[in-house]
Each structure stands twice: as C-alpha cells, then as structure tokens.
Amino acid sequence: xxTSESKIQVRYSETDMMGIVYHANYLPWLEIGRTNLLKENxxxxxxxxxxxxxxxxxxxxxxxxRPATYDDEISIKTMIQERSLARVRLDxxxxxxxxxxxxxxxxxxxxxxxxxxIKAPRRFLEMFNSAFE
Amino acid sequence: xxTSESKIQVRYSETDMMGIVYHANYLPWLEIGRTNLLKENxxxxxxxxxxxxxxxxxxxxxxxxRPATYDDEISIKTMIQERSLARVRLDxxxxxxxxxxxxxxxxxxxxxxxxxxIKAPRRFLEMFNSAFE
Amino acid sequence: xxTSESKIQVRYSETDMMGIVYHANYLPWLEIGRTNLLKENxxxxxxxxxxxxxxxxxxxxxxxxRPATYDDEISIKTMIQERSLARVRLDxxxxxxxxxxxxxxxxxxxxxxxxxxIKAPRRFLEMFNSAFE
Amino acid sequence: xxTSESKIQVRYSETDMMGIVYHANYLPWLEIGRTNLLKENxxxxxxxxxxxxxxxxxxxxxxxxRPATYDDEISIKTMIQERSLARVRLDxxxxxxxxxxxxxxxxxxxxxxxxxxIKAPRRFLEMFNSAFE
Numbered sequence: 001x002x003t004s005e006s007k008i009q010v011r012y013s014e015t016d017m018m019g020i021v022y023h024a025n026y027l028p029w030l031e032i033g034r035t036n037l038l039k040e041n042x043x044x045x046x047x048x049x050x051x052x053x054x055x056x057x058x059x060x061x062x063x064x065x066r067p068a069t070y071d072d073e074i075s076i077k078t079m080i081q082e083r084s085l086a087r088v089r090l091d092x093x094x095x096x097x098x099x100x101x102x103x104x105x106x107x108x109x110x111x112x113x114x115x116x117x118i119k120a121p122r123r124f125l126e127m128f129n130s131a132f133e
Numbered sequence: 134x135x136t137s138e139s140k141i142q143v144r145y146s147e148t149d150m151m152g153i154v155y156h157a158n159y160l161p162w163l164e165i166g167r168t169n170l171l172k173e174n175x176x177x178x179x180x181x182x183x184x185x186x187x188x189x190x191x192x193x194x195x196x197x198x199r200p201a202t203y204d205d206e207i208s209i210k211t212m213i214q215e216r217s218l219a220r221v222r223l224d225x226x227x228x229x230x231x232x233x234x235x236x237x238x239x240x241x242x243x244x245x246x247x248x249x250x251i252k253a254p255r256r257f258l259e260m261f262n263s264a265f266e
Numbered sequence: 267x268x269t270s271e272s273k274i275q276v277r278y279s280e281t282d283m284m285g286i287v288y289h290a291n292y293l294p295w296l297e298i299g300r301t302n303l304l305k306e307n308x309x310x311x312x313x314x315x316x317x318x319x320x321x322x323x324x325x326x327x328x329x330x331x332r333p334a335t336y337d338d339e340i341s342i343k344t345m346i347q348e349r350s351l352a353r354v355r356l357d358x359x360x361x362x363x364x365x366x367x368x369x370x371x372x373x374x375x376x377x378x379x380x381x382x383x384i385k386a387p388r389r390f391l392e393m394f395n396s397a398f399e
Numbered sequence: 400x401x402t403s404e405s406k407i408q409v410r411y412s413e414t415d416m417m418g419i420v421y422h423a424n425y426l427p428w429l430e431i432g433r434t435n436l437l438k439e440n441x442x443x444x445x446x447x448x449x450x451x452x453x454x455x456x457x458x459x460x461x462x463x464x465r466p467a468t469y470d471d472e473i474s475i476k477t478m479i480q481e482r483s484l485a486r487v488r489l490d491x492x493x494x495x496x497x498x499x500x501x502x503x504x505x506x507x508x509x510x511x512x513x514x515x516x517i518k519a520p521r522r523f524l525e526m527f528n529s530a531f532e
Contacts, residue, residue: 012434012444013288013427017182017281017336023190024279027157028412035411035470045411046470049150057156061194067248070283071434071445115200145301145311146294146423148416150469155412161279168278168337178278179337203416204301204312283448289456293423315416323422327460333514381466 002080002131004037010072020067027060030092030106033078037090041127053121055088055108062104072096083128085120086110135213135264137170143205153200160193163225163239166211170223174260186254188221188241195237205229216261218253219243268346268397270303276338286333293326296358296372299344303356307393319387321354321374328358328370338362349394351386352376401479401530403436409471419466426459429491429505432477436489440526452520454507457486461503471495482527484519485509 008029016022038045045055068074077093087109094102110118120128141162149155171178178188201207210226220242227235243251253261274295282288304311311321334340343359353375360368376384386394407428415421437444444454467473476492486508493501509517519527 011427012282012430013290015283016278017283017285018187018189019283020189022279023193024157024160027160028410031411044470054151056151056153056200057197059194059196060156062192064189064191064193067189071443144294145297145415146421149411150414150416150418152416157412161277164278177337204310284453284455286455289459290423290426293426320417322417322419322466323463325460325462326422327458329458330456333455 002037002041002127004033004040004078006033006036006076006078008032008074008076010068010070010074012070015070020069023062023064026062026064026068026094026102026104029074029076029094030060030062030078030090030104033076033092034090034106037078037080041131043123043127048121051121052113053118054111054113056111057106058087058109059107060104061106062102064102066096066099066101068094068096068101074101080128080131083132085125086117088120088124135170135174135260137166137173137211139166139169139209139211141165141207141209143201143203143207145203148203153202156195156197159195159197159201159227159235159237162207162209162227163193163195163211163223163237166209166225167223167239170211170213174264176256176260181254185246186251187244187246189244190239191220191242192240193237194239195235197235199229199232199234201227201229201234207234213261213264216265218258219250221253221257268303268307268393270299270306270344272299272302272342272344274298274340274342276334276336276340278336281336286335289328289330292328292330292334292360292368292370295340295342295360296326296328296344296356296370299342299358300356300372303344303346307397309389309393314387317387318379319384320377320379322377323372324353324375325373326370327372328368330368332362332365332367334360334362334367340367346394346397349398351391352383354386354390401436401440401526403432403439403477405432405435405475405477407431407473407475409467409469409473411469414469419468422461422463425461425463425467425493425501425503428473428475428493429459429461429477429489429503432475432491433489433505436477436479440530442522442526447520450520451512452517453510453512454487455510456505457508458506459503460505461501463501465495465498465500467493467495467500473500479527479530482531484524485516487519487523 014025079091091105147158212224224238280291345357357371413424478490
C-alpha cells in the first residue's frame with residue numbers, strides 16, 4: 001500500500017450557512033492528498049499534465065461522519081491499495097483530533113489532451129512496481 | 134418516484150485548467166436539483182432551515198462519464214425513488230444535449246441545530262405519502 | 267452606454283457561516299453579467315477564447331452594501347460606459363427586490379495565449395462603434 | 400503598521416480554463432492573510448464570531464499583475480496601516496518568487512449578529528494601541 005499524510009486548515013470560504021464546511025469543499029482536500037502522495041513518490045502531477053497526461057476524476061465517493069468547522073486542522077490520509085493499469089483508485093481518511101470525520105475514494109483514468117484513454121505512464125508503473133513488490 | 138428537472142449554464146468559474154468543469158463543482162448543481170424538487174413539492178429548504186430542521190449531506194457519489202465545458206447547458210434530473218423516515222436518498226442524472234454526462238446520488242439525514250438526528254418533518258412525510266401511495 | 271441585465275438565484279454553496287453569501291462568490295456573478303452583455307452584442311466569449319483572444323481580469327472592485335442570502339433572486343446590471351482600445355472596463359449594479367445591494371467594476375486586458383497584450387479584436391471595436399456613435 | 404506573512408500553495412481547484420488561478424480565488428487567500436494577522440496579535444476571528452462580533456467585508460479591491468498557476472507557492476503580506484474605530488482596512492501584497500503578482504485591500508465593518516454596526520471590540524483597540532503608539 002502507498003500512503004501519504006497531508007494537513008489543511010479549514011478556510012472561512014469553505015463554510016456554509018449551516019456553520020460547517022460545505023460538503024463539496026472536501027473534494028479539493030482530497031486532491032491535495034493525492035498531489036502530495038504523487039510528489040512523495042517522485043511524480044509531479046503538474047509536470048504530468050504539461051507532458052500531456054491527464055488524470056481526470058471518473059468517480060468520487062464521500063461519507064461524511066462528523067462536521068468540520070472553520071479553522072479546524074484536518075489531516076488527510078491518502079492511500080493506493082492496489083496496482084492498476086488503466087485506472088487508479090485512491091482511498092481517503094479525514095481526521096480531526098484523531099477522530100475520523102470522513103472517508104471516501106476517487107477513481108481516475110489516464111487520458112491524453114484529446115480526451116482518449118491511454119495507458120499509465122512508465123513513472124506510474126514504476127511507482128506501483130516498487131510499492132507492491 | 135418523485136422527479137424534478139432543473140437547468141444550469143456552466144460558469145467560467147466552474148472550469149479548471151484541464152479546460153473542463155472541475156469535478157467538485159457538480160455538487161452545487163445537485164443541490165440546485167434537490168432545492169427545486171423540494172420546491173415543486175411545496176417544501177422550501179430555506180424555510181425548513183429557519184424552522185430548525187437541517188438536512189446535511191452524509192454521503193455523496195458521482196460517476197463522471199463525459200466532460201462539461203464553459204457555457205454548456207446542463208439539465209439535472211433529480212429523483213427520490215423510495216420513501217424513508219430517517220434518511221433521504223436522491224438520485225441524479227446530468228445531461229448535455231440529451232447525452233448523460235454524469236450520474237450520482239446523495240444521502241441526507243434530518244438533524245436539529247444541535248446536530249442531533251431527528252425524524253423527518255411532517256411535510257416531508259406528506260410528500261412521501263402522496264408520491265408513493 | 268452598453269447595458270445588459272442578468273438574473274441569478276443564490277446557491278446554498280455560495281453562503282458562508284455568517285449566514286450570507288461569501289463576498290468572493292459575487293465575482294462569478296459579475297462574470298455571468300459580462301458573458302451575457304457580450305452575447306447580447308453578438309460576441310461569444312467562449313468563441314473568442316477558442317480563437318486565441320483572452321480577456322483576463324486585471325482589476326476588480328466591489329462595494330458590499332446589503333447582504334444576499336440563500337435562494338434570493340439577484341439581478342445584475344452590467345454596463346460598458348465608454349469605448350476603449352487596450353482595456354475594457356465594466357461596471358456592475360446588483361439588486362435584490364429593487365434595492366442596490368452591491369456595486370463594482372472590473373477591468374480586463376486583451377491578451378493572446380502567450381500572455382502578451384494585444385489590440386481589441388475587430389468584433390469588439392464594431393460593438394463599440396455601434397454603441398458609442 | 401501591523402504586518403503578517405502567510406503562505407499558500409495553489410490548489411488545482413483554484414485554476415480555470417485559462418490555465419491560471421481564477422481571479423475570485425485570490426479572495427480566500429486574503430482572508431487567510433487577515434486570519435493570521437489577527438492570530439499573531441492574539442485575536443481569534445473564530446472566537447470573535449462566537450462572541451457575536453462579525454467583521455463582514457464591505458469593500459474589496461484587487462489588482463492582478465501576473466498570473467498564479469497550479470502548485471505555485473504564494474506569499475501573502477497583510478498590513479494594517481492605520482488605526483480605526485468603526486472600520487478596518489487591510490492591505491495585501493501577493494508574491495511569487497519575490498515578484499509581486501497582485502496587490503489589493505479590503506475594508507471591514509464591525510457588526511453584531513443582527514447586522515447592526517458596533518464599535519471595535521476592546522481587544523481590537525488594544526491591538527491598535529500597542530501597534531500605533
């Protein structure tokens with residue numbers, strides 16, 4: 001399993017009139033989690049996109065257990081649990097003071113600039129090879 | 134089944150550097166869908182909140198099939214497929230020019246201002262009664 | 267003067283924990299105003315971008331007089347008050363039930379894909395010519 | 400003068416189809432700047448709100464000089480240049496690799512939960528007193 005830990009601090013702009021973080025605003029946090037997981041494994045998503053390899057989200061799922069509020073520090077655990085060739089699945093666990101407040105996953109497809117599915121780039125396969133062997 | 138149709142036009146602010154709508158920005162569209170479904174059935178979510186009944190999202194799921202781009206007109210079909218007492222599940226189908234570009238669902242719990250689960254308000258039950266009998 | 271009227275309905279996602287619309291969320295509304303002003307004058311911003319002409323925001327200013335709240339209908343009056351060659355200034359007036367709740371302006375520069383300043387495209391000049399002569 | 404330095408890393412969600420950060424997404428960064436300035440001076444905005452004192456934005460102004468792009472590290476210099484009783488003005492300077500990419504200011508009014516103007520709370524006046532004497 002490949003794992004990574006990130007931390008974010010809840011922004012005022014992320015709250016809604018219920019007084020808690022608006023549910024859609026968790027999704028950019030998951031993106032921070034996967035950006036960091038890739039970086040820690042030598043992959044820059046920014047460079048990948050520049051080289052024409054895109055990783056659009058094809059599925060997102062979140063279970064919200066406890067609210068997050070303004071100025072909370074949230075830790076994001078991001079995990080890749082199995083190797084894959086065409087699609088990547090990442091799992092997420094969000095915690096506030098050790099308590100899990102949300103879990104979720106995202107699925108991504110490798111695509112080129114024209115929107116056509118492509119194979120996982122070599123660097124991705126290398127990351128999988130070193131992690132799962 | 135209770136259904137409702139809404140339309141939105143993609144905003145520039147909803148796109149990202151991939152040139153398409155950022156995945157998190159579909160979630161406010163689903164919210165527009167359920168706001169309208171409730172309104173069409175005589176329920177104002179705005180009034181419900183003022184009377185102390187909240188309906189926070191406890192689960193969200195979206196499958197993205199085709200991208201949405203700036204200025205596209207997207208139609209949102211929102212459905213409640215079965216009655217429920219403690220939680221409400223809504224299903225969504227997003228279309229661009231008749232083609233389904235995304236599907237998803239959300240699950241909501243009834244809560245009071247203190248964050249405690251409560252029963253579905255009478256007006257909700259009446260909506261269910263008239264729809265499912 | 268070139269003017270245009272648009273209407274939006276406040277989304278739940280646009281509110282913050284103060285119970286009103288978060289100030290940054292007015293800016294996409296101004297963008298809707300200028301998208302419509304251009305459309306009504308035969309200019310599609312979407313097509314302009316595809317043809318390589320960008321109109322990035324170089325200055326934004328908003329005065330907030332009264333709050334906007336969830337589900338409010340807001341009308342946006344967008345105005346171009348004078349012709350210009352290198353930059354375009356738009357003025358905005360936001361109203362809720364006839365009352366002005368915010369005013370503002372934005373300034374935009376014409377740029378190519380490489381980020382270099384360019385002259386206003388012919389279609390823009392034609393719009394100015396027919397409006398200000 | 401009271402000053403504070405904050406740093407943020409540009410999120411993918413903050414970009415738009417022009418490939419750069421959408422202009423409205425600078426505003427939450429300014430908010431991070433002022434949250435930190437207050438914290439460093441012993442004031443928690445979060446606590447202030449809980450005690451019934453709100454500081455809504457009444458004016459915002461930003462000049463955009465250079466684009467910010469995904470994964471950039473942006474430093475935010477936040478400044479209060481003069482004491483004030485009824486309203487607070489903050490000035491901002493955003494830098495990427497030492498270069499100023501944007502400047503701006505915000506003006507805030509002290510209000511209670513009913514939306515009525517109130518005087519600056521004691522703790523604010525103390526901060527001004529120790530900073531400007």
